[in-house]
Amino acid sequence: MSFELPKLAYAYNALEPYIDAMTMEIHHTKHHAAYTNNLNNAIKDSENENKSIEEILKNISKYPMVVRNNGGGYYNHNVFWEIMSPNGGGEPKGDLLQAILKDFGSFEKFKESFNNAAATRFGSGWAWLVNQNGKLVISSTPNQDNPLMDVAEIKGTPILAIDVWEHAYYLKYQNRRPEYINAFWNVIDWNLVAKRFV
Amino acid sequence: MIFELPNLPYASDALEPMISKKTLEFHHDKHHAAYVTNLNNLVKGSKFEEADLETIIKYADGGIFNNGAQVWNHTFYFEQFGKDKIHMLKNGAFSDAVYRDFGSLDIFKDKFSNASKTLFGSGWTWLVKKPDGTLDIVQTSNAANPMRDGLKPILTCDVWEHAYYIDYQNKRADYIENFWKIIDWAVIAKRY
Ligand SMILES: [Fe+2]
Ligand SMILES: [Fe+2]
Numbered sequence: 472m473s474f475e476l477p478k479l480a481y482a483y484n485a486l487e488p489y490i491d492a493m494t495m496e497i498h499h500t501k502h503h504a505a506y507t508n509n510l511n512n513a514i515k516d517s518e519n520e521n522k523s524i525e526e527i528l529k530n531i532s533k534y535p536m537v538v539r540n541n542g543g544g545y546y547n548h549n550v551f552w553e554i555m556s557p558n559g560g561g562e563p564k565g566d567l568l569q570a571i572l573k574d575f576g577s578f579e580k581f582k583e584s585f586n587n588a589a590a591t592r593f594g595s596g597w598a599w600l601v602n603q604n605g606k607l608v609i610s611s612t613p614n615q616d617n618p619l620m621d622v623a624e625i626k627g628t629p630i631l632a633i634d635v636w637e638h639a640y641y642l643k644y645q646n647r648r649p650e651y652i653n654a655f656w657n658v659i660d661w662n663l664v665a666k667r668f669v
Numbered sequence: 670m671i672f673e674l675p676n677l678p679y680a681s682d683a684l685e686p687m688i689s690k691k692t693l694e695f696h697h698d699k700h701h702a703a704y705v706t707n708l709n710n711l712v713k714g715s716k717f718e719e720a721d722l723e724t725i726i727k728y729a730d731g732g733i734f735n736n737g738a739q740v741w742n743h744t745f746y747f748e749q750f751g752k753d754k755i756h757m758l759k760n761g762a763f764s765d766a767v768y769r770d771f772g773s774l775d776i777f778k779d780k781f782s783n784a785s786k787t788l789f790g791s792g793w794t795w796l797v798k799k800p801d802g803t804l805d806i807v808q809t810s811n812a813a814n815p816m817r818d819g820l821k822p823i824l825t826c827d828v829w830e831h832a833y834y835i836d837y838q839n840k841r842a843d844y845i846e847n848f849w850k851i852i853d854w855a856v857i858a859k860r861y
Binding site (some may be wrong): 497501502505536538593594595596613614615636637638641642645646 | 695699700703733789790791792809811812829830831834835838839
């Protein structure tokens with residue numbers, strides 16, 4: 472079995488004007504595709520071929536860096552595409568909203584703390600909303616690491632992700648990462664995030 | 670001390686088409702400038718208030734290190750380019766060292782290019798002079814600078830995506846290939 476680059480559930484221009492079509496297309500067809508190919512090449516003809524990506528990531532300290540980098544890159548972008556849609560924006564409802572209120576006090580405080588994690592990640596990386604058996608926490612990871620990895624400082628299941636590699640925003644926002652982070656809230660589809668919160 | 674943003678040693682369109690005016694303007698006027706501003710804000714009231722950049726690179730951590738090293742790294746990076754008055758590598762102590770330690774200039778360039786292509790995430794590739802006088806190639810992540818490890822930087826390539834994304838997008842290899850066309854070897858030899 473090899474990993475496949477997922478198709479997006481929306482068109483490349485569907486997240487305009489918050490994320491532009493060209494960025495989406497290069498991000499998906501070049502960056503994400505390269506992580507997928509590199510991951511497949513790295514695990515080809517080994518026992519890992521039949522493992523799930525989650526299984527690999529949970530034991531990532533036993534793998535070479537090429538698997539950590541590309542396996543992370545493969546999985547992280549899957550999550551990123553999955554939780555965005557043209558019907559995004561607003562606030563979550565139901566259990567997810569209750570959990571956010573319980574663990575952060577208010578949606579605004581949660582937002583502020585997530586934005587801060589995304590803005591202050593120095594260099595390339597990701598910011599996350601992480602589910603730790605019902606408790607929600609925010610984290611950020613360098614490069615293509617993620618909270619599923621056994622090497623992560625804050626472990627759990629990521630339910631919301633923002634890519635803060637410069638390739639995620641440079642064509643439209645250049646050095647203005649905070650503008651990109653603010654725009655991201657308009658394309659978060661909370662129904663899709665809620666599906667990951669189980 | 671108060672740190673200042675050095676001017677680019679050439680016009681912002683001088684490196685076209687290898688590095689575009691737009692890239693250079695963002696890179697210098699926004700990124701490099703922000704590191705200077707952040708550093709000045711961070712050192713205020715800290716134990717590094719009177720320190721120079723080399724001291725910060727050797728001993729600071731966290732935000733002061735990141736911004737201080739990035740100020741130094743970018744100044745060093747911008748100073749090594751020149752398009753019109755570019756000098757080829759001349760015979761001398763530096764070219765002798767390149768041939769001695771790598772075999773030829775082309776072999777060195779291949780190895781340096783390869784190190785630049787394979788650096789994962791944001792960072793810098795360096796040609797360094799070791800304490801014993803020999804040359805080596807090292808990769809550093811994010812802001813890290815080889816002076817921290819007692820190595821003397823001779824040449825560097827910025828492989829943060831902001832250095833090439835406007836011009837080359839995901840094609841970092843093309844940026845690195847063109848990078849060689851604007852290196853002023855007189856500057857590099859002098860650093861050695
Ligand atoms: Fe990405
Ligand atoms: Fe840079």
